[in-house]
Amino acid sequence: MRTQLKNKGLFYAKFQISPGRLFASSPFPEGPHVPRFLPRLPPVRVLGPTLWCLTAASAVYLGCAAYEVRHDVAILKSRLPAGTSISYDDIGASKVTSWIRSVYSERGSRLPDILSQDLSSSGKVxxxxxxxxxxxxxxxxxVPLLGYHFAHLPSGSANYTLFTSMFGHAGLMHLGFNMYAFYSFARxxxxxxxxxxSGSHLAAFYLSTGILASLAQHLASIWPNPVLRLVPSLGASGGVMAVVGAFGMTYPDAPIGIxxxxxxxxxxxxxAAVALFEAYGLFIGKWMRLGHAAHLAGLAAGSAYVHFKGNERLWExxxxxxxxxMRRLKMV
Structure with a gap:
């Protein structure tokens, strides 16, 4: 799960935010002497973080695709005569051309399975x-000061923390829950x-959806919960929920224990139950200390990726x- 940072004092000090301002705008102020609402909350940037996240997610996705293609080309070249020209269809994920089949049938060799990634690839990821x-x-x-770089504060953080906050956790229980869920559903x-x-495909999916989920949590501090702009968030659950959503769409009848x-x-x-819970937490139960916007966005992104055949429409x-x-640049 993505959660809010519990020990916020040093974090607020770094960004020159008074904790009193947070409590003043919170649904649970510390006392009657504290005003319930502030006249103005710190502004939250929209255009910059949005463009950064879209660019970063695209770069990660394309980078993983390029890595896999280069790997496939290297394997294919090692099994073909030197100087053989290779086209994309020769390394396509769904077919092997008749030309490659004829080359290996003439040699009497077994056709190499260069198109399906070994499961150890995803295991390594x-x-x-x-x-x-x-x-x-x-x-x-x-080194507690490192925590500044692995938590995102909508009203104060740099754009890069929208990515790095995916790797930060507020405690052992938070970390253990996220990693257990990721391991259970990703395999x-x-x-x-x-x-x-494909390990590269899984990495591209997990990282890019995690970035977009972080963006959703950032934008939720504008609407529907402005108090979030003063609350640093961190956790891997945006990407984990995308994995859960993709799993549910892939294996709809698989039993899940709680x-x-x-x-x-x-x-x-x-x-469906998780989506309703996250929607309730985002729009109604705003007192709940969870990253509901990131969870809901990750769940939606993962479900949509499988439903709309992201492997065919995006990955290929x-x-x-x-x-x-890479061929134009003579890298393959």
Missing amino acids: ITGTIAANLGIFAACSA PLARSKTFEG VFIPVSFPAQSVL PARRFAFNQ
Whole structure:
């Protein structure tokens, strides 16, 4: 889950924000002597963070696609005669051209499975993501000042924290819950038809949806909950919820168990319940200390990615574009 930072004193001091202003605009002021609402809250930038997030998400997505294409080309070149010209169709994710088939049939060799990524590829991404979150949490615990760079404050933070806040966590329970959920849902999702074991595709999906979820949390500080502009947020749950949403759309009848509840429920029903809970927290239960906007945006992005066949409409075009540009630059 994405949560609000509990120990905010040093964070506010860095951005010259008075904690009294936060309590004055909170639904739960510290006492009757504190005004319930401030006449004016700090402004929140919209255009800059929005453009930054869209650019960053696109760059991450295209970068992962380019990495995978370059990897596929390297494998294919190692198994073909030197100097053989390669087109994108030769390394396409869904087919192998008859020309490559004829080359390998003449050699009497088994056709290499260069198109399907080994499942260890996605396994490395899952393990690496968890390791990165653990490492950053340990570093921030050892050097608290690093925490400024892994939490996003809508009214004061730089744009880059919209990305880095995905790797910050407020405590061991927060970290453990997010990583357990990510590990549980990312493994079966990686084997689905959408991702086909591609670690690069999974990384592109997780990171780009996480950035967009952070943007949603940022914009929620304008509407419907202006108090959020004074509350730093952090956590991996925007991307994790995207993974959960994609899982639910891919395996709608898969049973999902909930901690401390001895029964399981179909994934599609759990998705609907989570969406209602997050919508309630965002628009009605504003006292709840969770990043409901990020959760809801991640859930919607993940569900839409599978429903609208993001692998065909986004990933394949991104791979083709990356291949064409790298070929033009003579990188492949």
